[in-house]
Amino acid sequence: MSYSHDLAWHTCCPYRTKPAHLGFQESKGLSCKGHSLAPYAQAPKILLNALCVERGLRVVITGGPKESGKVPLDPRHRLTGTKYNPSRSFTPCGAVGFGGNYMCIYGMDSPGGYQLVGRTIPIWDEVLATSTRSNGSAAKKPWMFRLFDRISFYHISEAELDAAVREGRTSTLVHIEPGTVELETYEAWLAANKTELDAVVAAREAAFHNAPFLEELLRPYEAPEGEKRALGGEDVDGERVRAQMPGKCWRCVVKKGDEVEVGDALVWIESNKMEIKISSPVKGRVTRVFVEEGEIVGPHDDLLVISAV
Missing domain, CATH: 2.40.100.10 (Cyclophilin-like)
Incomplete structure (x- = not known):
C-alpha cells in the first residue's frame, strides 16, 4: 500500500x-x-x-x-x-x-x-x-x-x-x-x-x-511538614479565604498586614489549564497567610484570613 x-x-x-x-x-x-x-x-x-x-x-x-x-x-x-x-x-x-x-x-x-x-x-x-x-x-x-x-x-x-x-x-x-x-x-x-x-x-x-x-514519582502526595492550611474547627477572628479548586498557587499578591477591598485579587491558582483568581470577599486587613507561590493546594485549603474593618 x-x-x-x-x-x-x-x-x-x-x-x-x-x-x-x-x-x-x-x-x-x-x-x-x-x-x-x-x-x-x-x-x-x-x-x-x-x-x-x-x-x-x-x-x-x-x-x-x-x-x-x-x-x-x-x-x-x-x-x-x-x-x-x-x-x-x-x-x-x-x-x-x-x-x-x-x-x-x-x-x-x-x-x-x-x-x-x-x-x-x-x-x-x-x-x-x-x-x-x-x-x-x-x-x-x-x-x-x-x-x-x-x-x-x-x-x-x-x-x-x-x-x-x-x-x-x-x-x-x-x-x-x-x-x-x-x-x-x-x-x-x-x-x-x-x-x-x-x-x-x-x-x-x-x-x-x-x-x-x-x-x-509513584509516592502519593504528602503535605509539607508543618503545613497549617487546614484550620478545621479552629476559631478564627476573620474571614477565611479558601482555594475553591485543587491546583498550584502561581501568584500571591498580598502579605500579612495588607489592607484589601472587596474584589481585590489575592491569589491566583493554576488548575485544569486555567488561571483562577481568588478575590477578597470583604474589606479588611490580611491577618494570616498560609500559602506560598509554587505550593500545591486542595479545594478546601485555607489560603489566608482577612479581618473585616
Missing part, C-alpha cells in the same frame, strides 16, 4: 533549540536518565534528525487547532515526555513538545501540558481562517500540514525566528519537496532493522524502570 496522491514531503521546517526550554537540559537531567541518553549531546541530535509523519490536527479550540500531531518514523527517535500536572495555563504559538511519544506543535497561544523542547513558525493562519469562515471559501486551507506529510526540523536562532514571524516572511523558511509515503517500503525497513530497533527500545524501558526518581 502506498500513499501517493498529492502528498507533500516537508523536509525542512524552521526549528529553534533553546536550552532554557529543552527538557533534556534540566539541572538534574531526569529526562535523559529516563531515555538512557547523554545530557546535552544525544537529545538535541535526535530531535533534529527525526523525520516525523503528520497524524492530523489533534485538538480544535477557539476556532483553530491547539496541536498538530506527529510521530517520528524511526522508533529510535521516539522520545517520551510526561505531561505536566498541573498543566500550564499558557503555551506560546509554535511551541514544540512531547506528550508520551507524540510530538506536537501548538497552533496558537493556549493552555497546555506537553513537555516543551523548542519553538517553530506558526502553523495556523488565523487571518486566512477568519476570511474563510466569513466568505464560505475553502479553496486554501489555513493549516500548514496535511495527513502523511513528513516533517523534519533544522536549527535557527531565536532572533531569526522572531524576526521572520514579526516581518511576515515565515514561508521563506519552509522547504517543500513532493514525495510519497510507501507503507510496504517502510515496513520492510522496520523488519530489516528489527534487532537494532528492539535493542534501543529495550534499553529505554530498562532505563525508565531503573530510574532513581521513579519511586519518588
Whole structure:
C-alpha cells in the first residue's frame, strides 16, 4: 500500500533549540536518565534528525487547532515526555513538545501540558481562517500540514525566528519537496532493522524502570511538614479565604498586614489549564497567610484570613 496522491514531503521546517526550554537540559537531567541518553549531546541530535509523519490536527479550540500531531518514523527517535500536572495555563504559538511519544506543535497561544523542547513558525493562519469562515471559501486551507506529510526540523536562532514571524516572511523558511509515503517500503525497513530497533527500545524501558526518581514519582502526595492550611474547627477572628479548586498557587499578591477591598485579587491558582483568581470577599486587613507561590493546594485549603474593618 502506498500513499501517493498529492502528498507533500516537508523536509525542512524552521526549528529553534533553546536550552532554557529543552527538557533534556534540566539541572538534574531526569529526562535523559529516563531515555538512557547523554545530557546535552544525544537529545538535541535526535530531535533534529527525526523525520516525523503528520497524524492530523489533534485538538480544535477557539476556532483553530491547539496541536498538530506527529510521530517520528524511526522508533529510535521516539522520545517520551510526561505531561505536566498541573498543566500550564499558557503555551506560546509554535511551541514544540512531547506528550508520551507524540510530538506536537501548538497552533496558537493556549493552555497546555506537553513537555516543551523548542519553538517553530506558526502553523495556523488565523487571518486566512477568519476570511474563510466569513466568505464560505475553502479553496486554501489555513493549516500548514496535511495527513502523511513528513516533517523534519533544522536549527535557527531565536532572533531569526522572531524576526521572520514579526516581518511576515515565515514561508521563506519552509522547504517543500513532493514525495510519497510507501507503507510496504517502510515496513520492510522496520523488519530489516528489527534487532537494532528492539535493542534501543529495550534499553529505554530498562532505563525508565531503573530510574532513581521513579519511586519518588509513584509516592502519593504528602503535605509539607508543618503545613497549617487546614484550620478545621479552629476559631478564627476573620474571614477565611479558601482555594475553591485543587491546583498550584502561581501568584500571591498580598502579605500579612495588607489592607484589601472587596474584589481585590489575592491569589491566583493554576488548575485544569486555567488561571483562577481568588478575590477578597470583604474589606479588611490580611491577618494570616498560609500559602506560598509554587505550593500545591486542595479545594478546601485555607489560603489566608482577612479581618473585616
